[in-house]
Amino acid sequence: MSDSEQETRGAVEAVWRIEAARVVAGIARVVRDVGLAEELAQDALVAALEQWPRDGVPERPGAWLTAVGKRRAVDLIRRDQTYARKLEEVGRAAAGEDSEAELDAVLEKIDDDIQDDLLRLVFTACHPVLSTEARVALTLRMLGGLRTEEIARAFLVPEATVAQRIVRAKKNLAKAHVPFEVPRGEERAERLPSVLEVIYLVFNEGYSATAGDDWMRPALCEDALRLARVLQGLMPEEPEVHGLAALLEIQASRQPARTGPDGEPVLLMDQNRSRWDHLLIRRGFTALARAETAHPGPYALQAAIAACHASAPDAADTDWHRIALLYGQLARIAPSPVVELNRAVAVARADSPRKGLEIVDALVDEPALRDYHLLPSVRGDLLERLGRRAEARAEFERAAALTRNEKERALLLDRAAANA
Incomplete structure (x- = not known):
């Protein structure tokens, strides 16, 4: 392959990463099937290569x-007689009177509908049936433009x-007859958290990797940030x-300072x-x-909460x-053991380690936190600050045994050793 061909191939891949969601969304509006739309978009990518x-x-x-x-979607519909009715429904929008000239005219107006198409794709890929x-x-594949590998x-x-997850997701969407549309009213309010959760989970996996040798995976944070900004x-x-976007922007701002010279966590x-x-x-x-409401x-x-740290x-x-007050508000509207654990940290800083430890000790028997390494990690920190070093060491060792991230395990073992 010549240098020119390699350069062009790199350009194709860069364009695909940026435009994949828009391409799939635009095609899905014609075929009303995100699985088929993704296959046709891949065909278009091959044609570009x-x-x-x-x-x-x-x-x-x-x-x-x-x-x-x-x-290619229109050609497929024309060839397959089982899509005859669908062709009739979308014919004017996609192919105008079966005229190639009119099809080109329609395609020139792609940008006019791209916002609605992308929003349809977001809600389809993040449907709670999955x-x-x-x-x-599915979101990373269709909206993030990432390859399976x-x-x-x-x-x-x-x-x-x-x-397998992607194939099953497409089949399940088709089996459930999930419409390629933006939900309205109460249904939209009910389904929006599913969309936000996906973006948040992607970011968190990049920000603090659950397993492996790296403390962070910045590419995942970037993908999540891009999706949040699109949304x-x-x-x-x-x-x-806007609240989610604000959280991710502020959290991402810390990345340059979160690792030391050898990649160790800070x-x-x-x-x-x-x-x-x-x-x-x-x-x-x-x-x-923009997120502020009553x-x-x-x-x-x-x-x-993140803004409090960024302002200091x-x-x-x-x-x-x-921060402790904000965690109290959060605990009221979205109660969870993890929120309580974070509130304990804030209370320990705002009041005393003893007060924080009281909250943590009430969480020890929580089934959801049984294998959560941050519970003994936080408890170890509070015990260390109270001068109960032997107990702190045992908690740090337990946390190290629970984490699957090698960098975090090393940090926890170092803290255990410091309390010997």
């Missing part, structure tokens, strides 16, 4: 991919597992969408705050302002009293 090295990258590469995919793992995989590598699972543009009237209170990305912090504060949701409250020039200046 064949033609662009020879003819050059078109001026509007995303529109070119969508046009090819839609033409398992959490399936929603994450990239998703597998990011989550440290076999490629075949991810491929902001698609749903500007939804406060919790905890929040020990981070060099001059290394935080202040552009991301400003973006987060702007999004948080009754903030869970993501807006978490973003407000030094760890010692952190407003832990406000």
Whole structure:
């Protein structure tokens, strides 16, 4: 392969990563089937890999991919008689009187409908009929433009597992007759948390990897941030969408300071705050302002907590009293053992380690936290601050045994050793 061909191939892959969601969404509007739309979009990608090295990258590469995919969709409908009724329904929008000239005219207006198409795709890929793992995989594939092997590598699972999740997700959507549409009214309010959860889970896996040798996987954080920003543009009237975006922007701002020279974790209170990305912090504060309502949701409250840390020039200046109050609000509207554990940390800083330990001790028998390594980790920290070093060491050792992340295990074992 010549240097020119390699350069063009790289351009194709870059365009695909950026435009994949729009291409799939545009085709799905014609065929009303996200699985089929994704296959046709892949066909368009293959066509680009064949033609662009020879003819050059078109001026509007995303529109070119969508046009090819839609033409193939129309050809497929024409060939398959079982789609006759569907062709009649979408014929005018997709092919105008069966005229190629009119089809081209329609395709020139792709951008006019792209917002609605993307929103349909978001709600379809994140439909609650799918398992959490399936929603994450399908969203990264269709909206993030990631290849199956990239998703597998990011989550440290076999490629075949991810491929099966995606195939089953498409089949389940078809079997459940999930319409390719944006839900309205109460149904939209009920389904939005499913969408936000997927983006949040993707970010969290990148921010603190659950397993493997790396403390963080920045590419996943970037994918989640991009999806959150897209959703902001698609749903500007939804406060919790801005709340999620604010949370991710502010959390992502800390990434440069979260690891040391050898990739070892650096905890929040020990981070060099001059290394935080202040552009991301400003973006987060702007999004948080758009999320403000009389009754903030869970993501807006978490973003407000993150903003307290971002506002403090030094760890010692952190407003832990406000953070404890915000966690109290969060516990009321979205109660969970993990929220209580985080509230314990805030109370320990705002009041005393003893007060925090009382909250943590009440969580020890929680089934949801039985294998959660941060429970003994937090308990060890509080015991250490109270001077109960032998107990702290045992808690850090227990936390190290529970975590599947090698960098975090090393950090916890170091803390255990420090309490010998």
